[in-house]
Amino acid sequence: GQQVMQIPQYQHVQEGEDFTTYCNSSTTLSNIQWYKQRPGGHPVFLIQLVKSGEVKKQKRLTFQFGEAKKNSSLHITATQTTDVGTYFCAGLNSGYALNFGKGTSLLVTP
Amino acid sequence: GAVVSQHPSWVICKSGTSVKIECRSLDFQATTMFWYRQFPKQSLMLMATSNEGSKATYEQGVEKDKFLINHASLTLSTLTVTSAHPEDSSFYICSAGAWGKSYEQYFGPGTRLTVT
Numbered sequence: 001g002q003q004v005m006q007i008p009q010y011q012h013v014q015e016g017e018d019f020t021t022y023c024n025s026s027t028t029l030s031n032i033q034w035y036k037q038r039p040g041g042h043p044v045f046l047i048q049l050v051k052s053g054e055v056k057k058q059k060r061l062t063f064q065f066g067e068a069k070k071n072s073s074l075h076i077t078a079t080q081t082t083d084v085g086t087y088f089c090a091g092l093n094s095g096y097a098l099n100f101g102k103g104t105s106l107l108v109t110p
Numbered sequence: 111g112a113v114v115s116q117h118p119s120w121v122i123c124k125s126g127t128s129v130k131i132e133c134r135s136l137d138f139q140a141t142t143m144f145w146y147r148q149f150p151k152q153s154l155m156l157m158a159t160s161n162e163g164s165k166a167t168y169e170q171g172v173e174k175d176k177f178l179i180n181h182a183s184l185t186l187s188t189l190t191v192t193s194a195h196p197e198d199s200s201f202y203i204c205s206a207g208a209w210g211k212s213y214e215q216y217f218g219p220g221t222r223l224t225v226t
């Protein structure tokens with residue numbers, strides 16, 4: 001079945017530094033989504049990518065979908081303490097459920 | 111819009127008892143709801159897909175007789191953990207899809223289950 005891998009598992013940065021998390025799938029993805037989960041909270045939808053090579057931006061966040069639709073990345077420019085949390089990528093399976101990567105926990109120190 | 115609620119937010123029960131968790135889509139109709147389980151500092155593991163008016167589809171390794179799922183209406187799905195054991199202690203999260211142009215899912219706040 002579809003497996004979604006995500007690295008790194010943890011990232012600790014100083015406020016103002018950039019951050020990137022990478023996601024790779026064992027199979028071609030029709031749809032990849034990114035979610036953010038704050039400590040003690042639930043996942044919150046960030047974005048959905050469906051096109052090969054797609055790049056989307058949300059303020060300081062840049063999301064990319066690989067040409068082969070098997071990998072994706074999330075890049076945060078000039079991190080802030082409000083960016084703290086765990087970022088998950090998730091591939092949509094044939095039943096419209098999500099296969100989550102293990103997530104990258106981001107810690108930002110001022 | 112697209113709010114999903116869960117009740118209770120946390121529950122403590124004794125080993126051998128059953129616990130029911132409710133998941134409601136408050137402002138939209140959800141043909142499909144999903145149940146996930148999350149252990150501390152780990153990812154979300156899909157347990158089952160719940161479709162209104164039909165039997166749930168369980169993921170491999172999830173006991174359907176232990177985790178009973180009912181999706182009686184377009185706004186309510188329930189998960190009942192039967193004969194709970196300490197190893198069932200976990201964070202259970204439901205989500206619902208408001209399928210339109212996007213396949214994004216809206217997650218409930220989760221239910222923390224502790225079995226003593």
